[in-house]
Amino acid sequence: MVKVKFTSALKQFFPDLSAQELEGASIKEVIMSIESIYPGMQDYLLEEDGSLRRHVNIFVRGEMMVDRHRLSDTLTDGDEVLIFQALSGG
């Protein structure tokens, strides 16, 4: 199981958003699990070709993910996955 946390800014579109413990051996698998809990999240995070939208970033264990195109970065039990996005306010 990996722990997935989200920027609270995403509550704008997913009001019931909260951290989740999910199965997933890669970032791609985790996003598919998230989609089943929060329908529409996949479209928000990914482009039509399946790559990560470029204003979104995902960190695993505090490190920036590597494969933004195929989302193949592997995950192991206990990893923390943080999903967040750019903010513009000042």
Added chain:
Amino acid sequence: MALSNQEKLRYSRHLNLPDFGIRTQEKLKNAKVLVVGTGGLGAPLLQYLTAVGVGTIGVVDFDVIDESNLQRQVLFGIEDIGKSKTTVAIAKLRAQNPFVHFIEYNLKLEASNALEIISNFDVVADGTDNFPTRYLVNDACVLTGKPNVYASIYRFEGQVSVFNWTNREGILGPNYRDVFPTPPPPGMIPNCAEGGVLGVLPGIIGSIQASEVIKVITGMGVSLSGKLFLMDVLDFSNRTLNIKRDPKNPLNGEKPVIKALIDYDSFCGITNDSNDTIDLSPIELARWRQEGQDFQLIDVREAYEFEAGNIGGQWMPLGELAASVNLIDKNRPVVFLCKSGKRSAQAIENITSLGADYSNLRHLKGGLLSWKDEVDSDLLLI
């Protein structure tokens, strides 16, 4: 330039700080910092950079003070409403510390002036409130070789980093485009005017930003270069993430393709072109109502805005529009409206992108602000 005796007195709490002393204070005095944006982040940034004795501070903003600014922009008061932000800010900051030299830029930072302005400074602090200016500041800093101390806020969250900074070993750190290669499509991330911001948040995040500016100038401590600090004040969570340079960065990756500043509004998908097929002027809308024309009027603002003042119509906030699409008529004209005309134009894009077969959608150009100017000056808008 050395410190005068009066300055030594003023900065005495710095002078007796371990590893600080006169040499470090002189670094602050000799530094030139450009603060872009005199809003929520700009207030603590400017006040602390002034207080600690940064020698030269450039202040950039084109806007005037609005009553809705006062909940977080603590440099300003009621008597300042309607006045230029840069002029009022500098008058207050001069009273705070007469040893600081201020340079006023009462203008919009744009591709045409950014390189020239930024090249006059050692460090840039980005406290702007929109994506086009954030990419402009980032790119201009990379092209001129200046460190960009970055912060941004939204609702209860803040982000801080030091971009494009070369450390003591001569290694250049990442910049904004390494973390967020391109901006979000318009409307995907709301700004504070639409989504709100906790009044104290810019005070916290802007103070951290000011602290990073001081560290970049003085070389003290460990900077946030190569790191992105995130904070959520609602659950008091914070984390520091490691970020690194992207070989594909178009500015300074392995194959740079951006050699000069670009059109950042267009880059961020913002167009100012009028569109006669969807734009409806306040006068036209008033005429439609007067003539009793059959159309659906939909207000896409947030609940608190609608409750404060509206001109009728159905209330469907932009964020919930997709879920309410079956309530939008197809057989008569539909007019969306919001405060400025931005969200209502976005509403049409959102509905159209759902693939639904609509050819009857229009929006109030200039929003209720224009309606207030041209039709009903008594309308209360927040």
